[in-house]
Amino acid sequence: MLEYWPWWAGAIGLAGIAVLNYFLVGRLLGVSGSWAKVVGWKDDQARSAELKSLAEDKGEMEDALLAETLAEFGEESLDELKDDADIDTSTEHTVKAAQHTPWTVHLVFLVFMFVGGLLAAITSGNFQVELTLSPVHSQIFGDNWEVWLALLFGGVMVGFGTQMAGGCTSGHGLSGCARLIPASLVATMTFMASAIVLSFLMEATL
């Protein structure tokens, strides 16, 4: 079994992902945002359809205008018109396409996080199928069913809390704090402090 990375290697690795995320997709890392997109896939689908029909409408409108222009001024007016029109439409479409990342892309992101974890576990010899989370976790919570119940409720708190706070460890903690955004600094201090207090309380029950 391989040792975990020393702290500096972890820092370089995590920072590398945060930075790469910006350079590859043009925005900062945020996993709870991907969750929101995947869970709200129906809304996202509706928005995709809306954007698409908007683009199509725009195309139709242009055709109609073009036909009118042709009828009114004849062929020669087309050339000068074309230059202007091309610039306008292409930039607008680009902006829209860049803003919208469909929910399936976010799902791929989440699923590949699982694949990455699997790969890391197998290559380091840490992979082991278990029905519980860890020895200490079972010591704190007890029998298997109690562990599962704790995980279910913990999960609900994590899901609800991150959406309510507008970010999680990656969005607020890493991306937000790296840019010194006040709300992110407050959020990060709050969730770290809460986790620390509760962990000390749980430790005291052992």
Add this chain to the structure above:
Amino acid sequence: MKQSMSKQYLFYAFLGLAMGFVVARIGFADYDELHKMFIFADLRMLYSFAGAVILSMLILAPFSKKIPRQNKIFQPGTIPGSMLFGFGWAVSGACPSLVFVQLGAGKLAAVFTLVGIFIGVLLHKKIHARFFRWDTGSCGV
């Protein structure tokens, strides 16, 4: 920045893969390591996290004007939401990304966390639309 669809899928898949791998190798998916960090018995992972924040800050600083504002505003849910998340993290050992890494390490119990997070996100969506209605900002969307 215009990107074709397939490129988006490829980039996000790569980022997910890299993140899952790195986070697992640091040890974040290991509840015992995480618990040790939260009770200050071993600060290695905390240093990794803090180091990553400082490194990203330095590397991203020259681009700060170009990075799109991601609407991270202080809103009524920031503090209660973060508290809830912190408690949930201490109990389940999972944040929205760690749950996948735990599953990748073979911890089947994390399926319960996965279902829990799904319910939590859905619940917030419904309750927010019905009762809160304030702007929560967004997380990288």
